Amino acid sequence: MIKAFIFDVDGTLADTERDGHRVAFNQAFKQAGLDWFWDENTYAELLAVTGGKERMKFYVEQHNKPEKDNPELEQMIRKLHAQKTVNYVALLNDNAIPLRSGVKRLLKEARAANIRLAIATTTTPQNVTALLENALGKESLDWFEVIGAGDIVPNKKPAADIYDYVLKEMDLSASHCVAFEDSLNGIKSSLGAKLSTVITYNGYTQDDDFSGALLVLDKYGDPEDPSEVLEKTIGQPYLTVESIIKLCHEVL
Ligand code: XBP
Ligand code: MG
Numbered sequence: 001m002i003k004a005f006i007f008d009v010d011g012t013l014a015d016t017e018r019d020g021h022r023v024a025f026n027q028a029f030k031q032a033g034l035d036w037f038w039d040e041n042t043y044a045e046l047l048a049v050t051g052g053k054e055r056m057k058f059y060v061e062q063h064n065k066p067e068k069d070n071p072e073l074e075q076m077i078r079k080l081h082a083q084k085t086v087n088y089v090a091l092l093n094d095n096a097i098p099l100r101s102g103v104k105r106l107l108k109e110a111r112a113a114n115i116r117l118a119i120a121t122t123t124t125p126q127n128v129t130a131l132l133e134n135a136l137g138k139e140s141l142d143w144f145e146v147i148g149a150g151d152i153v154p155n156k157k158p159a160a161d162i163y164d165y166v167l168k169e170m171d172l173s174a175s176h177c178v179a180f181e182d183s184l185n186g187i188k189s190s191l192g193a194k195l196s197t198v199i200t201y202n203g204y205t206q207d208d209d210f211s212g213a214l215l216v217l218d219k220y221g222d223p224e225d226p227s228e229v230l231e232k233t234i235g236q237p238y239l240t241v242e243s244i245i246k247l248c249h250e251v252l
Contacts, residue, residue: 002245003176004116006166006195009128009149011182011202014097014135017047018203021123024088025052028080031087036065044204050122050185051156053081085124092130099135100200102220102227102238107136109241111143118146120166120179120189122156125149146170158185160192167193178244184208196248198239214247215239 010016022043029036036059038046049058056077060068067073091097110117119128128149132140141147146169153161167174179190179197183205190197191212199216201208210216221227221238230236236243 001176002115002178002248004118004145004170004172005110005178005180005244006118006120006163006190007180008182008186008190009119009121009131010123011205012100012180012186012200013103014099014131015202016097016127016131018043020088020091020097021052021084024084024091025056027087028084031083032080034067034080047183047204048185050158051150052084052124053077054156056080081124085126088127089130092127092134095134097131097135100202100219101225102222104136105222106220106239106241107140107143113241115241116170116172117144118148118166118170119144120148120162121150122162123149125152158188158192160189163190163193163195178214178248184210187213196251198244214244214251 007013010021018040022038022040025038038059046055046059049055057073059065060073067076070076107117121128125147128147129141146166148162148166148169153165155161163179167177174194177195179193179195180200181187181190181197182200182202187197187199187210196214197212199210199213200219201210201216215233216229217227217239218229219225219227221230223238226237227239230239234243234247
């Protein structure tokens with residue numbers, strides 16, 4: 001019996017990376033007087049590393065930036081990241097990033113069906129709050145029983161830690177839950193926690209290897225915005241709670 005849905009945030013609930021996080025990082029670099037700039041292609045490579053602080057550190061090393069020898073690099077990255085979070089939240093407050101197709105409908109359907117909801121993400125907690133509040137209203141924070149985010153676990157995705165944390169907090173076993181992801185690092189994490197996983201890929205992740213997924217889709221879709229991929233896969237125009245549960249039963 002499926003009792004809970006656990007959602008990733010970035011790339012899954014909304015396409016936040018290219019026009020959100022990337023932009024906020026670049027603004028922070030400029031504000032700090034650095035010559036760092038992450039264009040869309042550079043950012044595609046950097047997405048291999050989850051977590052903004054970890055991503056900046058990786059960039060400094062990979063691109064051999066002179067700052068790599070700065071003994072205060074860790075502190076510098078922490079400061080840059082704090083500013084990046086301010087920038088990112090400001091972008092969301094300007095309603096810069098909408099939810100992906102079908103997300104709002106699916107969340108509402110799940111609530112109506114008494115499916116418990118949670119979040120498992122590597123992003124900073126303030127970012128999750130800002131996205132949910134802006135896209136779904138303040139009250140939507142209460143829809144999620146657990147918001148597992150950021151540095152709350154020692155190892156970020158692709159490690160399974162964040163999903164294991166959420167499952168423990170909800171006192172549920174993986175076989176009673178479904179994870180919703182968009183990326184290779186995401187599915188490695190959810191499969192690592194033994195969760196059935198529905199993928200909705202995006203521009204950055206469409207070529208990722210999603211072996212082991214329950215379903216791989218372009219989007220959840222809505223009555224007015226059908227998913228062609230879903231139509232071809234299970235003959236339905238948009239993903240419903242009922243179809244997810246049915247698929248889980250067929251597989252398990
Ligand atoms: C999301 C991330 C995050 C964001 C930036 O991955 O990797 O690092 O890009 O957020 P996932 P922070 O969707 O797999 O959770 O800067 O707050 O870390
Ligand atoms: Mg993601």
